[in-house]
Amino acid sequence: MSALWTAAEAARATGGRTAGAWQATGVSIDTRTLAPGDLFVALAAQRDGHEFVARALELGAAAALVSHVPEGVSGDAPLLVADDTLAALTALGAVGRARTRARVVAVTGSVGKTSTKDMLRTALAAQAPTHAADKSYNNHWGVPLTLARMPRDTRFAVIEIGMNRPGEIAPLARLARPHVGIVTTVAAAHMESFGSLDEIAREKASLAEGLVPGGVMILNRDTGTYPVQRGVVGRLGVRCLSFGGSALAHYRLSDTNLTETAVTARAACMGAPQIFKLAQPGRHLAMNAMAVLAAVDALGADRARAALALAGWSAPEGRGARWIIALGGGGIDGHVHLIDESYNANPAAMAAAFEVFAVTQPRDGQGRVARGRRIALLADMLELGADGPALHAQLAALPALAAVDTVHCAGPLMKHLHAALPHKKRGLWCADSAALAARVPRLVDAGDVVMCKGSNGSRVGLLVQAIKKLGDARPLDAQGTE
CATH class of the missing domain: 3.40.1190.10 (Mur-like, catalytic domain)
Structure with missing residues (x-):
């Protein structure tokens, strides 16, 4: 693989100081996804990236962009030292765009x-x-x-x-x-x-x-x-x-x-x-x-x-990606169809997701409940300001909701939707996604189509994972088959 950045190029781009003639084939800010040959950038986020420089070098990083030599790292390690690592990354991006x-x-x-x-x-x-x-x-x-x-x-x-x-x-x-x-x-x-x-x-x-x-x-x-x-x-x-x-x-x-x-x-x-x-x-x-x-x-x-x-495009994970969960060995106990909308949510996105949900067909005669159902698991839509409670309650008026059998809700804002739902569609309300996820095995049956949606900060991913754990989860391909 050809070099994305040489030591000299990266130093010129960032105004940093480096030694040696290293070459990087990629750029990473996370040791969990770092590939050998990457330039590791020690950003300060929830934790200071300098804490992970030694680990990055152990994993095969070509060099590390740092603001100082981290503790436990040799002074002759392949380091690119700049005053501010975020500013240096920004400069690297500007040169990457320009060249x-x-x-x-x-x-x-x-x-x-x-x-x-x-x-x-x-x-x-x-x-x-x-x-x-x-x-x-x-x-x-x-x-x-x-x-x-x-x-x-x-x-x-x-x-x-x-x-x-x-x-x-x-x-x-x-x-x-x-x-x-x-x-x-x-x-x-x-x-x-x-x-x-x-x-x-x-x-x-x-x-x-x-x-x-x-x-x-x-x-x-x-x-x-x-x-x-x-x-x-x-x-x-x-x-x-x-x-x-x-x-x-x-x-x-x-x-x-x-x-x-x-x-x-x-x-x-x-x-x-x-x-x-x-x-x-x-x-x-x-x-x-x-x-x-x-x-x-x-x-x-x-x-x-x-x-x-x-025609070959498919939705990314958390944004409408579809999964089939086979229950029992080889699906002997039937299947659950999952629509993963867990990445983010606001009222407009919720309306669009329900429109798609409404045309997705459940399967009858597979599980404990003879008729397959459309079941929504919803968590709070965040960052809506003072109108948040009202915007949640207004979801009950979505036309596509008529095709949904049951709506289960998690979070203090979704409590307003729960109260506004027609009684026959009103499922459980739980204080948070973790509490609702614990109830999933009793809420979902073979033949059901389940949609999980809410803001990422509401931990909707817990609901998705709970459904996938019901059996053998496999993504659907572009033709809607396993």
Whole structure:
């Protein structure tokens, strides 16, 4: 494997001091996922990364980026010493971005960032070397890390950019310097830090501040805050394209057909007809794909090839990934179908997830209960501010909830939904996800379809793991089979 960073290059990029002629083939901030040959960056997070430098070198790290020689590490170890390791990683990312000829697209939005990022990677990788983070690395260290990991021969790069509070997106956009920016949608998320949806919209639109000259912004025409975002982009003198179901959208989704395992769509892209399929149900996913097709055109890639490639895309873990759990040896006692929506949640994402859940069919005649059921396990949606209780209660009015048999809830905010549910759909309420997870074996039966959703901070993953532990859990492939 060719060198991603030589000692001399990394020192010049960061302004750090190093000795020796080491070469790194990757960049890592976590010894649990470090590969031999990585440059380990000792960031200060929940724990100081300097505590793990010795372990990183034992695991085969080519060198470590540090602010001082850590205790237990020899002074002649392969170290790159800089005053501030996060600043040094950011500088490394800036140089990593500058040294390639890559066409870059940056994605932000209240819902659908990671799915859209992964769709873009699938669509573009079919045409040229494409770089994107495997995970949702979209914050003040995730964006620099993604850029620092970019191979020299990258031709397309996809950078996800997120935020928790005002003023975070523009600096990351300036670092990524994208040719194309996408805002998937604007919804009630992180409301604790913002006074209104318009403020969130302006923050998302500030992505345009980092575009290279001649860059293009792609906005969701269907959102109520589109005029706000269009105004921000217009004042910056940036060209704007739109997507959505609106007749005014440049990339218009005109028709969708949902099945249990897929969505097929008809669209018009700048007036030209386009048909595509995703091997994952959900009109919201088809809408994200419209943003992808707009970006493909803006990047100068082949939209027809991209549309074909999207048929092979599958949802990432925690964002609609599907599992089949075989109960008993070889599934002799039947199967449970799991929809893992555990990574994050807000009201808009919850509505989209329930729409998909409603078309997923349970199986009758398999378990103790003769009829298969749709069962939702929900945990708190966080960072919604003072409106949090009301927004949870309002989920009871979702039209797709009519197709759900039972809703079990965990957390103080979900208690408001629990109280608002019709009696026949009201399952258990538990104080937290751990308490609800302990009850899972008695709540789920063969033939059931189970969806787990809530904010990551509500530990929804405990519910997912509890269901997987019921039997032999295997992911479903793009055709909806084991």
